[in-house]
Amino acid sequence: MIEVKNITKVYKTGDFENKVLKGISFSINEGEFVAIIGPSGSGKSTLMHILGCLDTPTTGQYFFEGKDVSRFSDDELAEIRKRKIGFVFQAFNLLPRTTVLRNVMLPLIYANVSRSKREKIAKKAIIDAGLKEKHFYRLSNQLSGGEMQRVAIARSLVNNPSIILADEPTGNLDSKTGEFVMQTFEKLNKEGRTIVLITHEKYIAENAKRKITIRDGEIIEDITNGISKSVQQIKE
Amino acid sequence: MFITDLLEESYSAIFANKTRTALTVLGIVIGISSVIVMVSLGQGATSSIETNIESMGSNLITIMPGFQRTFSQVTSGRGSAQTLTIEDAQAILTEIPFVKNVAPELSRRYQIISKGKNTNTQVIGTVASYQDIKNVVIDEGSFISDQNVLNQAKVAVLGPTTRDDLFGEGANAIGETIRINGINFKVIGITKPKGGSSFGSQDDIVYVPITTAQKILAGVNYVSTISVQIQNSKLMNQAKLEITNLLLQRHNITDPQLADFNIVSQQDIIESASSIINTMTILLAAIASISLIVGGIGIMNMMMTTVTERTREIGLRRAIGAKKSDIGLQFLTESVMLTFLGGVIGIILGILISYGITFFTNTATKTSLFSIILAFSVSFLIGVIFGYWPAQKAAKLNPIEALRYE
Numbered sequence A: 001m002i003e004v005k006n007i008t009k010v011y012k013t014g015d016f017e018n019k020v021l022k023g024i025s026f027s028i029n030e031g032e033f034v035a036i037i038g039p040s041g042s043g044k045s046t047l048m049h050i051l052g053c054l055d056t057p058t059t060g061q062y063f064f065e066g067k068d069v070s071r072f073s074d075d076e077l078a079e080i081r082k083r084k085i086g087f088v089f090q091a092f093n094l095l096p097r098t099t100v101l102r103n104v105m106l107p108l109i110y111a112n113v114s115r116s117k118r119e120k121i122a123k124k125a126i127i128d129a130g131l132k133e134k135h136f137y138r139l140s141n142q143l144s145g146g147e148m149q150r151v152a153i154a155r156s157l158v159n160n161p162s163i164i165l166a167d168e169p170t171g172n173l174d175s176k177t178g179e180f181v182m183q184t185f186e187k188l189n190k191e192g193r194t195i196v197l198i199t200h201e202k203y204i205a206e207n208a209k210r211k212i213t214i215r216d217g218e219i220i221e222d223i224t225n226g227i228s229k230s231v232q233q234i235k236e
Numbered sequence B: 001m002f003i004t005d006l007l008e009e010s011y012s013a014i015f016a017n018k019t020r021t022a023l024t025v026l027g028i029v030i031g032i033s034s035v036i037v038m039v040s041l042g043q044g045a046t047s048s049i050e051t052n053i054e055s056m057g058s059n060l061i062t063i064m065p066g067f068q069r070t071f072s073q074v075t076s077g078r079g080s081a082q083t084l085t086i087e088d089a090q091a092i093l094t095e096i097p098f099v100k101n102v103a104p105e106l107s108r109r110y111q112i113i114s115k116g117k118n119t120n121t122q123v124i125g126t127v128a129s130y131q132d133i134k135n136v137v138i139d140e141g142s143f144i145s146d147q148n149v150l151n152q153a154k155v156a157v158l159g160p161t162t163r164d165d166l167f168g169e170g171a172n173a174i175g176e177t178i179r180i181n182g183i184n185f186k187v188i189g190i191t192k193p194k195g196g197s198s199f200g201s202q203d204d205i206v207y208v209p210i211t212t213a214q215k216i217l218a219g220v221n222y223v224s225t226i227s228v229q230i231q232n233s234k235l236m237n238q239a240k241l242e243i244t245n246l247l248l249q250r251h252n253i254t255d256p257q258l259a260d261f262n263i264v265s266q267q268d269i270i271e272s273a274s275s276i277i278n279t280m281t282i283l284l285a286a287i288a289s290i291s292l293i294v295g296g297i298g299i300m301n302m303m304m305t306t307v308t309e310r311t312r313e314i315g316l317r318r319a320i321g322a323k324k325s326d327i328g329l330q331f332l333t334e335s336v337m338l339t340f341l342g343g344v345i346g347i348i349l350g351i352l353i354s355y356g357i358t359f360f361t362n363t364a365t366k367t368s369l370f371s372i373i374l375a376f377s378v379s380f381l382i383g384v385i386f387g388y389w390p391a392q393k394a395a396k397l398n399p400i401e402a403l404r405y406e
């Protein structure tokens, strides 16, 4: 469903070139639950921004459902994010002093979904994300961290995305609520959602069926259900 | 993005911080309301002058003495020529076909005494046709008649204010005697009030036959003004031309530059008065608009702060699919909504203040649809102009950096 081929990302600051991604290739099929792990600064977030069409690679190709989006314009990328991608961030990024329902409905505004449908879709997503009806009209800043993150998950679900990208979704949570959020992802994956999860904590990655490890901008390991692809295979 | 959503998003963003919004909008409110007040004061003045001038009679041409020039081309003073006569007036009536009526007049101020009370007032010596030309309405008794003029009758028609001054408010004065400049006159009529005028009250006035005014009161042969009523307002310019030619010929003047009279039509007076007031209105409105610009800068300042504060929100909106243009449009809508809100409140406040001015100080004000539409468009424009830069700033934010912004 998505495939990256030899992707690089170079940040230039003055004369200094920072090669953050050094030729990354892999593909993710529908229904997979992939954890991308690696130490801090290895380029995980950079990769996720490219996978999420927030950014484009310096070189290499990125096929999203068969289309090479690596040279798409800003507006074309926005269109893909709108229709196909759901984001969950470490910092939740909810609109403050706004109800849970409105927060979750936000993506539907940009997708021109009619007002009557929005509420139905959003309410279902909130329940799917493991929250209750009593949360609908609570203000976002009156929720606990775990609840906030599940609101963010609900928000990532409303446009029925092909893929959900989560960048350290448990990073701001204690391990117990983090576990709760992970269960939510697992449940969603069982329901058929494709999920890519970024983390640097090994135990979080245990929930995923497939683990891709990056170090210094390169994939060093790609394990599916305990079976490792060799580095050679990865390079291909 | 539907327009209703755009408005709703902007609306809820604006009202998230009510105090700041209120303070920012206040600048626009003050600017718009002062523009409204200035324009309505100006238009009120224009229209009150217009009605005043129109109340003096319609299709009117006024001939006044001009500079009397000596051979050395030195003027002997403004309007000092003593060459206009009753015969000139008569000639205009008989020789120019579309002249409906003429009324020569000689006006001077005199001391008037009656039963110990006295007043100093304008005394107009004139003829019967004056009543028709100048829309003088008689309340009691009658106006000066042709017979009175022929006889040099010592009769007087009083304005209501003069009557009140001399005989007491609303008192019956018909048949009473007044002394003008020491000469006894019999009161034969009282005029109806015409209302105040910026050019001196037409209610504080005494009318006498012109012959009496010339021979008995002033001892002169000339007149101070000739009012000419034209049949049709379309003929005004032609009438002015023909009257000029006739008078030049009668006064033996070959060079029109040296004319010893001035011809002013009513339109000329209205036009020049309105143009003075318009200039003043524009000046005042321009001063008021400075406060609008200050208000606009306040809006820009607030929008800049908002964009910075909401950087993460902007990042999020971009991540869930908002285009650059969606973000730009939202912030532009917010600033226009702010200025529009300020505009609406400012217009209401401006109208209320205008009413207040009329109510408490009796100064004429007139709020026109034009000034309201102008205020609306100006507030809209200010929102666009001062919101454009912050909106651009918001739209240009890099979504990744925006999402990470602390």
Ligand SMILES: Nc1ncnc2c1ncn2[C@@H]1O[C@H](COP(=O)(O)OP(=O)(O)OP(=O)(O)O)[C@@H](O)[C@H]1O
Pocket (backbone or CB within 6 Å): A011, A012, A013, A018, A020, A038, A039, A040, A041, A042, A043, A044, A045, A046, A047, A200
């Ligand atoms: N906009 C940028 N300009 C320059 N360098 C950048 C930029 N964004 C990221 N980098 C650099 O790229 C490298 C990888 O960053 P990235 O955020 O992808 O790491 P990460 O694996 O997500 O780390 P962490 O686990 O700490 O989140 C870092 O060294 C960072 O300094």
Ligand SMILES: [Mg+2]
Pocket (backbone or CB within 6 Å): A044, A045, A046, A167
């Ligand atoms: Mg990261």
